[in-house]
Amino acid sequence: MVQKRIAVAITGASGAQYGVRLTQVLLQEGHHVHLMISEAAWQVFYEELGWDTSNREVILQDWMRSGDLEYHTMRDFKAPIASGSYPADGMVVVPCSMGTLSSIAHGASRNLLERAADVMLKEGRTLILVPRETPLNQIHLENMLKLAQVGAKIIPAMPGFYHHPQTMEDLIDFVVGKVLDNLGVEHHLFRRWGE
Template identity: 65%
Template sequence: MEDVRAKSWVVGITGASGSIYGVRLVETLLSLGYHVDLIITNAGWRVLSEELGWGASQREAVLHEKFAGYEDALTYHPIGDIGATIASGSYRVEGMIIMPCSMGTLSSVAHGTSDNLMGRAADVMMKEGRPLVLVPRETPLHAIHLENMLKLARLGVKIIPAMPAFYFHPQSLDDLVHFLVGKVLDSLRIEHQLYRRWGE
């Protein structure tokens, strides 16, 4: 029997604006048959509440409601659970995406502080040589932001800023969200039909 964990991705959602990106990524991975190990920072929950109207008091109940039908394929890990499965390199996952990624989380990953489960899971990806994708969402950027991104890029981390394109003539906000999620999936060689490619 095939181990379902071999088809697992870790998804992190931080307190950067653009929580819809992370939610749509989780929805897409689940719909494609992957298992998702989900981490949301406390600030991430605040932004989910502000931007999408999600309640933050009963977190697991909210996730069951929002991802109904996929409960068996979604594992939620509280940010403080440093003993979670994904904190160990022996737990088999394909890789990790932090979308959106705040500058604070990006700095933590760049400096290997691992002071919560998000940072530790990202550190595991790097030490195990697994794909790690960060989707920073901040503007304007100052030198420290840029230096941290450069440091991570040189280590093989993929940096995919939340910069939607317009060549495919988006007609809605969903089109722009789908484009960015699709670009992340492209970088991981995951097939999808989220947006119309150049030349199509």
């Protein structure tokens, strides 16, 4: 297996489980992960996962012990992923808030997450956005269309049911598996159609 260099950004949209699970799987499979977590995402970790985020270093150290992970703050513009000269294999924003999606669509580059996404687009590399919002208004849809037209892949957090999921983890793994498919990363997170 060839190790890939993947940037994972977790924003404050509901669905922190998707970002956490994607990071876990990439690390378990031996890939190098550049992780970014927005301030709002830390709040969602507390609300949705029940994590004690008062000591974030403990959470980050646990992840670093489980694989090849580099953590970057949103202000770390010296991070390798801020430059097109760094050979990143792709980036996933999961879950992707509509505010983050809008900033990326308009080339804001106000923080490392937005800059790294801009780098992926300008270099023609894989950028995957996993929006988790409903209902979608016209602005959301126009921003997604704009990004799709310039090469980003939009994978909404919409699990399938043909594989007969039995648990919440099965539903999460379906979405994470679709992301991994689009990164070119092998996995066995769900039973494929026809298998």
